[in-house]
Amino acid sequence: MSKRIMVVATGNQGKLAEIKELMADFDFEILSLEDYPEIGDIEETGNSFAENALLKAEAVWKVTHSWVLADDSGLEVDFLAGAPGIYSARYAGEEKNDKKNNQKLLTALRGVPPEKRGAVFRCALALLNPAGEELIFGGECRGIIAERERGERGFGYDPLFFLPALNQTMAELEEEEKNSLSHRAKAMEKLMDYLCRSK
Numbered sequence: 001m002s003k004r005i006m007v008v009a010t011g012n013q014g015k016l017a018e019i020k021e022l023m024a025d026f027d028f029e030i031l032s033l034e035d036y037p038e039i040g041d042i043e044e045t046g047n048s049f050a051e052n053a054l055l056k057a058e059a060v061w062k063v064t065h066s067w068v069l070a071d072d073s074g075l076e077v078d079f080l081a082g083a084p085g086i087y088s089a090r091y092a093g094e095e096k097n098d099k100k101n102n103q104k105l106l107t108a109l110r111g112v113p114p115e116k117r118g119a120v121f122r123c124a125l126a127l128l129n130p131a132g133e134e135l136i137f138g139g140e141c142r143g144i145i146a147e148r149e150r151g152e153r154g155f156g157y158d159p160l161f162f163l164p165a166l167n168q169t170m171a172e173l174e175e176e177e178k179n180s181l182s183h184r185a186k187a188m189e190k191l192m193d194y195l196c197r198s199k
Contacts, residue, residue, distance in 0.1 A: 125187045
């Protein structure tokens with residue numbers, strides 16, 4: 001029997017690899033926006049992570065009518081009143097450059113003491129089945145913004161997101177460890193629980 005297709009509404013290879021790893025035990029062939037160039041860029045005009053995830057999922061579903069998974073996630077920094085939030089990927093500009101985003105964040109927090117550098121990684125996953133039914137799953141992970149980048153793994157703000165209990169940034173964690181505690185992992189856990197129950 002051929003595998004069911006699930007299209008992940010992303011062109012971000014780091015995010016795609018993470019989701020593929022988390023979905024390894026399910027009978028889905030995981031595809032991405034790179035497999036459907038006709039979809040093009042999807043405008044994220046929502047006011048929340050959940051709204052943006054649904055916008056992306058719906059745009060892909062209209063073309064594929066398959067299982068679709070869309071993620072919208074980002075970083076909310078306490079001292080910056082929740083910024084960069086839904087603008088996390090383009091915090092330093094439309095080119096979505098991780099290095100520039102991290103540099104802008106470090107500049108914004110220059111001189112801010114550790115106790116005021118609290119932050120949360122937040123994730124919303126939108127799942128559409130072939131019938132177009134929609135579900136949203138959420139997850140979060142709390143930490144502190146470090147004063148400099150540490151670690152070579154991960155992507156995005158991972159090198160700055162420090163987990164005091166582990167004394168490491170997200171970018172210093174082994175992939176398996178990150179995939180057990182990240183905001184995306186927590187949302188994926190809820191999603192996978194749903195898929196298990198609805199087999």
